[in-house]
Amino acid sequence: MARVVITGAGTINALGRDVASTQAAMAEGVCGISALNMRDVDRLSVTIGGQIHSYNEADHFNRQQIALYDRFTQFTLLAAREAIAQSGLIFTGELADQAGVILGTSGGGLTTQDENYRTVYEDGKNRVHPFIVPKLMNNAATAHVSMEHNLRGPSFTVATACASSNHAMGQAFTMIRGGSAKAMITGGSEAMLCFGGIKAWEGLRVMSKDGCRPFCATRNGMVQGEGAGVFVFEEFEHAKARDAEILAEVIGFSMSSDASDIVMPSKAGAARAIAGALRDAQIDRSEVGYINAHGTGTAANDKTECAAVAEVFGPHADQLMMSSTKSMHGHLIGGTGAVELLACLMALREGVIAPTINYQETDPECAFDVVPNVARDAKVDVALSNAFAFGGLNAVIALRRAP
Amino acid sequence: MSIASQVIDIIAEQAMLDPAEITLESSLAELGVDSMGVVECIFAIEETFDISVPFNANEPSQSDFDISTVGSITKAIEKLVNEAA
Structure with missing residues (x-):
């Protein structure tokens, strides 16, 4: 069986816009959880989250891309760019056919769904933008990563709620270990911090209103976050042959x-x-x-x-x-x-x-x-x-x- | 219809029992209502009485809303309904 290593990592989340700033914040014990900023927040009983503030999609994507990229897809693409750049891999020829994308998400394009249900139900409009379906679908992020980087091998999206990205990375790992791919782009993303996303979670009554205190006797629930983490998993011999920097081995x-x-x-x-x-x-x-x-x-x-x-x-x-x-x-x-x-x-x-x-x-x-x-x-x-x-x-x- | 009888109806539906089998002394656990059932009961109570119930499933005993018995739930609702009035 082939050995599998990680040769690239990328992220965007409430702690940072890349891996270096995220890890620095983790090492400093920074709290990225803050007051939510969104429409109708006054109608929510849970008003905190790990939200990525001051994010401007136009800084990263053009008008045509934004029409197709839900927030979860945007986060994924930004994280994937960072991970692939770090790996140094360029996907052409045979390698492109032997490299794929397996990503996890639970809600997919939930922000797009939320906005467009509001358009037809609350605003009473009878028409939505033509690309709502390809924008909201859970496999959109996987597909756009594959298109942007010419990844033509095994690719799909995994949805297992809170375990989605671990299941996705597990699939990427076994795919390389078993010989069906040389490299896989894998990880996951979520952008559930929209009115409907929080409102649904409120119903379960497991959310904290004042902070996330895991393992602490005073803990009183979870706090949602948003963002993406994406990695390049690569067959060890392939990485070694090109003298790539190895971040860790998946064992x-x-x-x-x-x-x-x-x-x-x-x-x-x-x-x-x-x-x-x-x-x-x-x-x-x-x-x-x-x-x-x-x-x-x-x-x-x-x-x-x-x-x-x-x-x-x-x-x-x-x-x-x-x-x-x-x-x-x-x-x-x-x-x-x-x-x-x-x-x-x-x-x-x-x-x-x-x-x-x-x-x-x-x-x-x-x-x-x-x-x-x-x-x-x-x-x-x-x-x-x-x-x-x-x-x-x-x-x-x-x-x-x-x- | 009294608050108590409405609460009994809500809990009876959740527990899949006849309302006649439920008394004010019954506890939700005795009636077979699990933690998810409690959350559904609270939702039905909020909808029925148009109130907001302070209840966090992570710390049910910390809540001002005492869910230990049908009687305690009824009392807590009466208090919230009066406050809202």
Whole structure:
């Protein structure tokens, strides 16, 4: 089986417009969550989020592109440009046919849907722009990345709610490992911070009105974010032959289904995904130094996730660092695993562990080293990234320091 | 129709029980209403009484809105309805 490495990374999110500024903010423990700025915000009961403020689409795209690119597609394209530029890959000839795009998103073009439902229902208009369908569809971002970079291999979009981007990256990984691609552009994006997007989440009554405090005894819910994380996954020998800079090696992936409840997480399902990733990577649990937790800040997720980690790691759980960077950038739903993988890269490459900020008080059910409030220097060889979605669909990725 | 009987109807529908089987002393858990069922009940209560119920599923016990029994829910609604009036 081929080995798989990461040779490019890109992002845009509430903490930064690129990887360097995002990782710097993570290392500083910056909170990217702030008051939401959107139409009808006074009709919302949840008014905070990890929103990308002062974003002007016209700075990046022309009129024709904007007519086709929903906000989630725009974020994806910006992150993909950064990742591909860093990798140095140019997709022509045979390589173009052996390179594809697999991205995760949950809501896809939700902002486009929201705006156009408003046009026909609230404003009473009987006509919408001709490109609403290609703009809102969940595979639009994947398709536009493939067009912009001439990626002609296996390409599709994955939607598994909060685990979408981890599932997408897992597919990209197995595709290269199994020999059906040389390089894959992968990750995910989300732009759900529109009136309808927040209103729907309010209904579940799991959102916090005052901040995201994962694992903290005073936590009272999740806070949404937006943005994208995109990576270049490449076959190791291919990367080595062209002397590419390797950011990390992808060594394992596992997915599982709780098969139990549409919203309540299960310890058993999460534990099977975590243990599966270790098995797939053929590593002992003692090699893992850092876990980027799913850590949503809800009562249910955090205690279930901690119980699952405790079960899989046994006594080694006491040696682990496990932080949730959602405390800083919010929960990017279908794009969250991708942005969180940047914290894993930072841990492996720079030996800096991103903190769980807003941490005030220990919850005995989450009594782990959650790297409270302040980043820490530590040498880490293997990092895991957890994602556990509504629907009980779980996906865990294992990375190792660059060979 | 009294607030109590409307609350009983809402909970009966959620629990798939006959309203006659529900008393003011019944707790939602006894009636088989799980956490998702509670959130649906609160939604129905807000729609029925045109009130806004302060309830966060992450910290149900922290809420001023006591959901422990049908009677406590009825009392909490009466308070909110009076405040709104």
